Amino acid sequence: MQVLFKVIRQNSNKSPWVQxxxxxxxxxxxxxxxxxxxKWEQDGSLAFRKNCRNTICGSCSMRINGRSALxxxxxxxxxxxxxxxxxxxxAEQTPGxxxxxxxxQPEPQxxxxxxxxxxxxxxxxVLKDLVVDMAxxxxxxxxxxxxxxxxxRAIPEREFLQTPVERAKLDQTxxxxxxxxxxxECNAVEVSSEFVGPHALAKAYRTVVDSRDDAxxxxxxxxxxxxxxxxxxxxxxxxxxxxPMEVAPLDQINRMKGEILERQTETASRSVRHRKVMIDLVKxxxxxxxRRFGLxxxxxxxxxLRGVLSLxxxxxxxxxxxxxxxxFEPSPGTQEVRSLIESVQLLESASPSSMTxxxxxxxxxxxxxxxxxxQPKFGWTPYAELTNGRFAMIGFVALLIQELLTRQDxxxxxxxx
Amino acid sequence: xSASLTYAYFPGCVAQGACRELHLSTHELTQALGIKLVExxxxxxxxxxxxxxxxxxxxxxxxxxNIALAEQLNLPLLTxxxxxxxxxxxxxxxxKEFHNSNPAYVQQVNHLLEQQGCSPYQGSTEVKHLLWAxxxxxxxxxxxxxxxxxxxxxxxxxxxxCYLLRAQKMLAFDDPYQPESMENLFRAIAATxxxxxxxxxxxxxxxSSYATTESFKMAGARIKDAIAAGADxxxxxxPLCHLNLDSRxxxxxxxxxxxxxxxxxxxxxxVALALGISxxxxxxxxxxxxxxxxxxxxxx
Numbered sequence: 001m002q003v004l005f006k007v008i009r010q011n012s013n014k015s016p017w018v019q020x021x022x023x024x025x026x027x028x029x030x031x032x033x034x035x036x037x038x039k040w041e042q043d044g045s046l047a048f049r050k051n052c053r054n055t056i057c058g059s060c061s062m063r064i065n066g067r068s069a070l071x072x073x074x075x076x077x078x079x080x081x082x083x084x085x086x087x088x089x090x091a092e093q094t095p096g097x098x099x100x101x102x103x104x105q106p107e108p109q110x111x112x113x114x115x116x117x118x119x120x121x122x123x124x125x126v127l128k129d130l131v132v133d134m135a136x137x138x139x140x141x142x143x144x145x146x147x148x149x150x151x152x153r154a155i156p157e158r159e160f161l162q163t164p165v166e167r168a169k170l171d172q173t174x175x176x177x178x179x180x181x182x183x184x185e186c187n188a189v190e191v192s193s194e195f196v197g198p199h200a201l202a203k204a205y206r207t208v209v210d211s212r213d214d215a216x217x218x219x220x221x222x223x224x225x226x227x228x229x230x231x232x233x234x235x236x237x238x239x240x241x242x243x244p245m246e247v248a249p250l251d252q253i254n255r256m257k258g259e260i261l262e263r264q265t266e267t268a269s270r271s272v273r274h275r276k277v278m279i280d281l282v283k284x285x286x287x288x289x290x291r292r293f294g295l296x297x298x299x300x301x302x303x304x305l306r307g308v309l310s311l312x313x314x315x316x317x318x319x320x321x322x323x324x325x326x327x328f329e330p331s332p333g334t335q336e337v338r339s340l341i342e343s344v345q346l347l348e349s350a351s352p353s354s355m356t357x358x359x360x361x362x363x364x365x366x367x368x369x370x371x372x373x374x375q376p377k378f379g380w381t382p383y384a385e386l387t388n389g390r391f392a393m394i395g396f397v398a399l400l401i402q403e404l405l406t407r408q409d410x411x412x413x414x415x416x417x
Numbered sequence: 418x419s420a421s422l423t424y425a426y427f428p429g430c431v432a433q434g435a436c437r438e439l440h441l442s443t444h445e446l447t448q449a450l451g452i453k454l455v456e457x458x459x460x461x462x463x464x465x466x467x468x469x470x471x472x473x474x475x476x477x478x479x480x481x482x483n484i485a486l487a488e489q490l491n492l493p494l495l496t497x498x499x500x501x502x503x504x505x506x507x508x509x510x511x512x513k514e515f516h517n518s519n520p521a522y523v524q525q526v527n528h529l530l531e532q533q534g535c536s537p538y539q540g541s542t543e544v545k546h547l548l549w550a551x552x553x554x555x556x557x558x559x560x561x562x563x564x565x566x567x568x569x570x571x572x573x574x575x576x577x578x579c580y581l582l583r584a585q586k587m588l589a590f591d592d593p594y595q596p597e598s599m600e601n602l603f604r605a606i607a608a609t610x611x612x613x614x615x616x617x618x619x620x621x622x623x624x625s626s627y628a629t630t631e632s633f634k635m636a637g638a639r640i641k642d643a644i645a646a647g648a649d650x651x652x653x654x655x656p657l658c659h660l661n662l663d664s665r666x667x668x669x670x671x672x673x674x675x676x677x678x679x680x681x682x683x684x685x686x687x688v689a690l691a692l693g694i695s696x697x698x699x700x701x702x703x704x705x706x707x708x709x710x711x712x713x714x715x716x717x
Contacts, residue, residue: 067593082592086592089598090597090600090601187618187635191632191634192631227627227631231627232624233623234631235579236579236618237579237583238579241583254469257470258470269627270626271626276471278465279468279475286459287430287433287462290430290435297627298626298627314664314665317664317667321702321703321705325435331459331460332458332459336482339533340529344474344475344479344529347529348472
């Protein structure tokens with residue numbers, strides 16, 4: 001069949017352009033077969049990486065019809081079927097009673113040939129055409145020390161032994177062929193130069209669960225730092241969706257977060273607090289009381305004054321627009337949910353984590369106390385927190401009234417700017 | 418469309434807190450369409466994807482309870498939040514898979530539920546988003562019949578939210594990168610869909626509590642992208658995306674150093690406008706970024 005290939009071509013720093021090639025191919029041909037044909041028969045200058053042709057080496061990843069994939073794994077028929085399904089959904093579900101509205105087509109005057117669009121991977125600078133500079137990708141992998149540590153271990157006389165159960169823990173992450181598809185689509189990589197990327201974190205988790213490795217704690221600590229490690233992930237699911245080897249990097253990142261959360265308390269960092277406070281608030285009210293969530297997570301119960309201050313503009317803005325949640329209604333199912341969560345926590349503390357070694361768990365720093373059972377107590381208790389929260393609300397309202405009366409914002413009124 | 422559609426309505430946290438206008442507009446819209454919602458009063462937060470980070474069993478058990486509440490009513494669970502749909506929908510999908518491949522796990526979840534006096538999870542219902550219910554159960558042609566105020570000329574840019582597109586493996590409704598259901602809905606109410614690169618990507622909300630710069634850079638990139646494509650507004654089926662794109666848009670503007678001012682509507686607000694429901698009833702005055710330009714364009 002005749003297929004029109006639209007290839008996004010580029011010479012390093014120059015602007016990209018679209019070049020089209022028409023080839024006659026068998027529908028079962030892979031995209032890589034087609035690119036090879038183009039290169040060999042039509043245009044020797046077209047640049048792309050390739051090697052094994054068998055989904056083993058990970059060289060030929062590129063963006064095929066809008067998402068990163070291996071050119072040797074996807075074939076023409078599947079790609080055209082995917083595009084046809086999208087077009088059909090658009091056509092079928094759009095009722096036709098209204099006058100025609102603008103439906104963007106790839107090209108209004110396009111040829112009747114089926115089209116496949118191929119572009120270079122994202123999040124990496126283009127060297128030429130479909131070849132990207134993967135230096136940072138490899139550097140980030142190196143940064144997680146993706147090798148089994150041997151420093152502190154006596155080398156056995158013969159090979160290291162692993163039970164089948166221990167080995168099975170490495171199967172999923174071990175399938176990674178470092179093709180870069182996940183990194184290419186990662187939304188966190190897009191905005192953070194620090195974040196090491198899903199490929200590196202999946203590999204880091206592989207070493208964490210490897211029974212032969214003895215650097216678990218330092219690895220977890222490294223992944224816990226700032227947003228370079230697991231907390232930089234924004235859970236966009238792109239890595240899980242595009243991975244051609246079903247490594248599910250996001251799932252591995254989640255598992256690593258679990259290992260870290262087991263070892264950390266609420267005060268450790270805002271990212272850790274975010275997770276712990278979520279569970280605690282659900283135990284207390286079924287739903288999340290967003291006001292308390294903000295004050296506890298960002299304000300660290302008024303210990304982080306800069307954090308508390310950072311909430312003020314948001315709070316004022318929401319008050320001004322009538323968006324601020326002035327009340328909170330706990331779910332009538334709170335008691336049930338609380339005991340359910342506690343029973344899961346009890347069960348999990350009895351048999352901690354999926355890891356081979358037993359790790360002493362950090363003591364949990366707080367215990368949920370229902371609203372109706374709060375008693376006056378000193379220290380960082382739910383009672384004190386509720387009282388603080390109420391005072392904060394009075395403060396917010398006072399600020400708003402002051403701003404309304406003076407027609408100036410608080411800091412201008414103070415003469416600070 | 419079946420004679421009367423009834424769903425077990427899962428409101429979620431944000432629609433009861435910082436985005437009450439979503440709760441309002443869902444009620445207004447469903448009432449106008451004759452869709453009956455039975456609110457799951459005893460439900461609880463789905464965890465927005467973070468319970469799993471602590472423990473998969475925790476996420477599965479808490480959400481199996483939420484699903485079981487709908488099963489007790491013999492109704493499909495309906496949410497108007499992409500994140501709630503993705504989280505609860507994926508738990509439903511996992512537990513349905515495990516019925517065959519890992520029945521011991523489902524038994525463990527049900528044992529925990531029964532210990533606490535909760536109904537067991539059966540895997541007998543579905544977890545739907547309002548968008549899917551409108552497009553697939555109610556039908557676009559039926560919605561179109563009820564349109565009294567065509568949104569002609571309004572250029573709407575969809576913002577789906579990651580969970581709605583990619584959290585589920587097998588039961589996905591749209592293509593994860595080229596979704597069409599929102600755009601089809603826009604066309605059904607005579608609005609013009611605007612296609613742009615960021616519509617299937619992340620808004621940055623999950624990072625907003627501790628990596629604000631990165632989170633707002635992400636939100637800024639999406640909003641700029643939509644503006645460049647000529648959008649009059651963003652429309653989202655996810656209140657968490659709404660929080661980052663609307664409530665925090667002034668901070669987003671500071672981070673990227675550009676003025677944006679793009680209104681962000683909740684999906685039911687947009688559809689309800691086409692059915693002639695007043696903007697006030699839909700809480701369109703409860704937005705941080707004024708929705709006035711949209712209403713003005715529609716002559717409302």
